[in-house]
Amino acid sequence: MTHPEHRLQEMVQRLKKKGLRITPQRLAVLGILARSADHPGVDRIYEQVKTDFPTTSLATVYKTLVLMKELGEVLEIEFSDTGNRYDGNKPYPHPHLICTECHKIIDPDLDTLAHMTRELTRDTGFKIVSHRLDFFGICPECQKKGVASEK
Amino acid sequence: MTHPEHRLQEMVQRLKKKGLRITPQRLAVLGILARSADHPGVDRIYEQVKTDFPTTSLATVYKTLVLMKELGEVLEIEFSDTGNRYDGNKPYPHPHLICTECHKIIDPDLDTLAHMTRELTRDTGFKIVSHRLDFFGICPECQKKGVASEK
DNA sequence: TTGGCTGCAAATATTTTGCACTGGC
DNA sequence: GCCAGTGCAAAATATTTGCAGCCAA
Numbered sequence: 593m594t595h596p597e598h599r600l601q602e603m604v605q606r607l608k609k610k611g612l613r614i615t616p617q618r619l620a621v622l623g624i625l626a627r628s629a630d631h632p633g634v635d636r637i638y639e640q641v642k643t644d645f646p647t648t649s650l651a652t653v654y655k656t657l658v659l660m661k662e663l664g665e666v667l668e669i670e671f672s673d674t675g676n677r678y679d680g681n682k683p684y685p686h687p688h689l690i691c692t693e694c695h696k697i698i699d700p701d702l703d704t705l706a707h708m709t710r711e712l713t714r715d716t717g718f719k720i721v722s723h724r725l726d727f728f729g730i731c732p733e734c735q736k737k738g739v740a741s742e743k
Numbered sequence: 744m745t746h747p748e749h750r751l752q753e754m755v756q757r758l759k760k761k762g763l764r765i766t767p768q769r770l771a772v773l774g775i776l777a778r779s780a781d782h783p784g785v786d787r788i789y790e791q792v793k794t795d796f797p798t799t800s801l802a803t804v805y806k807t808l809v810l811m812k813e814l815g816e817v818l819e820i821e822f823s824d825t826g827n828r829y830d831g832n833k834p835y836p837h838p839h840l841i842c843t844e845c846h847k848i849i850d851p852d853l854d855t856l857a858h859m860t861r862e863l864t865r866d867t868g869f870k871i872v873s874h875r876l877d878f879f880g881i882c883p884e885c886q887k888k889g890v891a892s893e894k
Numbered sequence: 895t896t897g898g899c900t901g902c903a904a905a906t907a908t909t910t911t912g913c914a915c916t917g918g919c
Numbered sequence: 920g921c922c923a924g925t926g927c928a929a930a931a932t933a934t935t936t937g938c939a940g941c942c943a944a
Contacts, residue, residue: 669877670822670823670824671821671823672821672822672823672826672827673821675823676823685874685875685876687876687877687878688876688877688878689877689878689880690877690879690880691880691882691885692879692880692881693881693882693885694884694885696882700878709878712878712880716883717882717883717886718878718880718881718882719880719881719886720878720879720880721879721880721881723836723876723877723878723879724820724876724877724878724879725836725837725838725874725875725876725877726838726839726840726841726874726875726876727838727839727841727851727860727863727869727871727875728841728843728871728872728874728875729840729842729843729863729869729870729871729872730842730843730844730869730870730872731842731844731845731847731867731868731869732867732868732869733845734842734844734845735868735870
């Protein structure tokens with residue numbers, strides 16, 4: 593999140609290169625993603641977009657997010673209870689530190705899990721209650737299947 | 744998942760100690776949770792329960808899961824797209840290895856993040872595509888607020 | 895000009911809730 | 920027998936989709 597405007601231009605260029613259109617609505621959504629450090633949810637994005645472009649619909653916000661996810665320009669952080677959150681600045685997997693009270697999400701920088709909790713507590717003052725660590729991949733069986741039938 | 748029946752008894756005892764009732768439906772759900780190593784979803788639990796106790800409703804499955812989550816006897820793993828999954832054997836946060844093809848979930852045992860990916864690839868044959876690492880906690884601001892107003 | 899994009903509404907999918915009835919203890 | 924628990928249906932959420940009209944390129 594060091595250069596929001598630069599990041600916005602990156603995303604815009606990505607769309608152009610793909611021959612996709614730069615509509616005011618899209619520009620508004622991308623702008624919010626580029627300038628947000630706190631991983632906004634769909635509702636927050638929607639509310640903010642409407643201040644700039646009042647006629648924008650929720651569906652368009654969703655469609656834009658799906659599009660950017662497919663382009664690999666936005667990271668979706670899944671939460672079944674409080675709604676998904678989006679990161680347009682670091683669209684690659686990275687650790688998140690989530691407040692279970694205000695649902696704030698920040699990006700800590702650390703290397704190993706062993707000392708992470710201690711490190712986090714010391715550096716952020718957060719009271720770590722729990723964590724989530726998931727790896728996504730393809731199991732050996734599915735790797736074999738996938739060779740022939742690429743979905 | 745070394746002693747499914749023992750785990751089931753643990754959960755049953757937990758309910759009894761709390762003065763909660765052991766109904767056939769609950770027993771069926773708990774039994775499935777205790778005997779599952781693959782972190783079933785609500786739908787799978789529901790289907791299985793119905794083979795033993797055909798009149799069971801989906802609502803009851805949900806209610807039982809909520810109850811066990813509150814008692815800390817079941818871990819909920821959130822997935823906004825493919826539905827949440829449940830672990831009744833290790834109801835505490837731990838790493839998961841998820842196949843993005845068949846949605847299988849297994850529990851790897853490792854210590855640090857640094858060598859985890861390499862370790863996982865070597866030990867499981869999985870092709871690691873991505874990962875999810877989240878810490879849950881309470882931020883300094885909320886910790887202060889929380890002192891007075893315990894929700 | 896034109897086909898990709900938007901907006902609205904309807905459709906899905908998932909989980910929660912209200913309430914009368916029932917059965918565990 | 921009492922009241923927690925169940926089952927059904929309606930409600931609440933969250934996200935997706937169909938399609939007519941519009942506008943960015």
